[in-house]
Amino acid sequence: MTALTAIWIVAVVLAAGALLWMSALIGLRLVHQRGAVRDLADRHAVQAALLGALQGDGDVGLALRPYEGDAHLMALSLLDFVTLLQGPDLETVVETLRKAGVEEVLRQGVVAGAGDARLACIEALGAFNSPKSLLVLWRAASDASPATRLAALRSLLQAGGGVSIAEVVSRLRMENLPPGGSTADLLRMVVEADPDGAVAALEDSDPLPPSAQAMLLEGLGAAGAYAALPTMVSSLSAEDPKVRAAAAVALGMLRHPAAEDSLRKAMDDPASIVRSAAAEAIGAAGLEGLAGTLEDHLRDSAWSVRFEAAAALAKLDPPQVGASDEMADPQRTATG
């Protein structure tokens, strides 16, 4: 067989294979189509049963029985309620599902599941706090996928699984967690539970990566940890501008008058992201004594600083707002 013959024979075989593959998929679709309709009906049935539990319906166990073994369905149904409810109502839903054996089903979903179904089981398991569930979640926290590790740590935190600040910090040092918004969100939750631990981590002789420092500082600010004020102030002198900006933002969130001097100095920082963060912080903290400093920065070289200074002045004393209005003239700014 020549090369030319091989080319067309291979092409025809491959094209025929693709057509067969697609035909098989069309056949499978007929089956899936019915499955999709059934899935939707099952979801509604579980939701109805759980709503019944909230209204004191005694036959919930019976209503849930046909669906108990479907980990993904039960996880999604529980997560719908976790989003909407809290307190005793949520406890009623969780207890109903526990009695129906759903906790064990979710654990199986974490151990043997895959993809988004597994992730949903991990998230739903955060509503339960039995030692077996915590153990499964701790194992998931060592998974190869960063998204799975992050979800498992969040669930552990929700279930009271003892996720310490030291644990998260050590993972950040090892780059075991992605330095993104979801990690920052987890860190905020951990810092809220243990602000002293966060301060200790920031003051550790072995410094954390700058992104981790910034996340910890913002977490401390969000937690309103006044004891962390000296640490925030000293972080305003950090080498990395992102850390300095995060410290300024955190000081703004604390709304403590003791931050005034530090934020005044931060307004002269060489990095514009620090100056704009400081301006925003002054507005957030309502530090009227710094209105003059903000006015000085209405002619800052960086647009973001001018913008934040004007916005901060608008939040302070009303007479100062005139200055920001003047700067807010778009044509004037546009033409320089």
Next chain:
Amino acid sequence: MGLDHPAAWLVTGAEVIAWCVIGMGLLQNGLYLWQLTLAWRALRRHGPSAEPSQLWRRYAETAPPISLLAPAYNEEKTIVESVRSLLALHYPSFEVVIVNDGSTDDTLKVLTEAFELEPLQRDYELIVPHAAIRALYGAPNQPRLVVVDKDNGGKADALNAGLNLSRSLIICSMDADSLLEPDALLRAVRPFIDDPERVVAVGGTIRVANGCDIEGGRVTRIGAPRNALALLQTVEYLRAFLMARLAWSEASCLLIISGAFGLFRRDAVMRVGGYSLGTVGEDMELVVKLHRYFRGEKLPYRISFMPEPVCWTQAPEDIVGLGRQRARWHRGALETFSAHRDMLFNPRYGRVGFVGFGYMLLIDVLGPFVEIAGYLLVPSLWLLGLLDTDYLYAFLAISFAYGVLISVAALALEESLLRRFPDVNTLMRLMLAAVAENFGYRQLNNIWRLRGAWEFLTRQQRWGTMTRLGFNRAGAPSPAP
């Protein structure tokens, strides 16, 4: 037969020509198969993502604010519906910046009436260049909406105005006549949440809205177009987005993010000077500039493609409009290639220079010429008796059988891993279209690309006119007046 005989030279010459055409085709199809494999692997790895309510629960707290920039030029028929649809997107924090690019119709008037617009003041800095802004407007009942009225300057110019005015870390460029799915932003923003330090741009999927039911600026039922040209484009878009762009994203060589739907880190776009003016391929040009800047400066960065966020667009249903659009796209690609030709095989730009630009040279620059030459020469040389039938069969296999393989496999990829088409009937029609597009439509596309090359070589700068049909009739766009 010795080579000294004139006929032997002719036969050898014909065989050389045939092998060049066949070799080029093999290389091209080999690259498509490689893309198919990469796309398959990526989709398998990601799997179908969570439903919208789960995405909201996971990411609403951490999703960064986004400014949607939608340039509008003579969009009076569609603009109000499009803006309502944008304002109703499911995303925690966003603003919609509509840039009326000197429309000569009543675009601004219909917007003013529909949203009770009032003059607005907003501080901004002229960082990237654009034509003069006449006025800014805001809607008292829609604090997320900003309308910019400016002198005409083209799409890139309008996007630059929006860039200067936007206040978010992330900007989303789009067409005012396209429809984003409600959860499209939440799905597309994930790379920015997961890797905020490195991700500078993310592209989403564009799909053909013809044939879908659309109500209140939303696609309520996905369907296959009844118009044959639009049906062929549906398969073509699948292949381009689900296969090619996903594969290039996997290979870190994605050179284009569609102007109809792309998210960018604002500071990165500012650093490269915003959108380039005076080009019809401003979307590709911007992405190439980002590669150039970050690779040139040796800074870590990522440009990604996400297959699940979807933007719906109207595909042209007449052959003249489609031909004009394709010629313009090709001209844009050639303009970008020409402006950045020093990146080709330049080690400074790594795989973008070697693989990305190498592919452009092969497929975009040389591809249409070689393919058209093949259609003309190989059958002619066979008819003249200068080529064996094996050459003809091999050429036909390269031109048609591999084409069918790639088109059908792209559709199978979609059905295996995403399953967005609603029913078996739609799938069967699309499978037929995937086969049919290789017999006539693809060849026609090559002719349009040649026209684009001619326009590029003769420096023609026209955009041409495009009739906006509107999305206001369920099942199909309304006919043009």
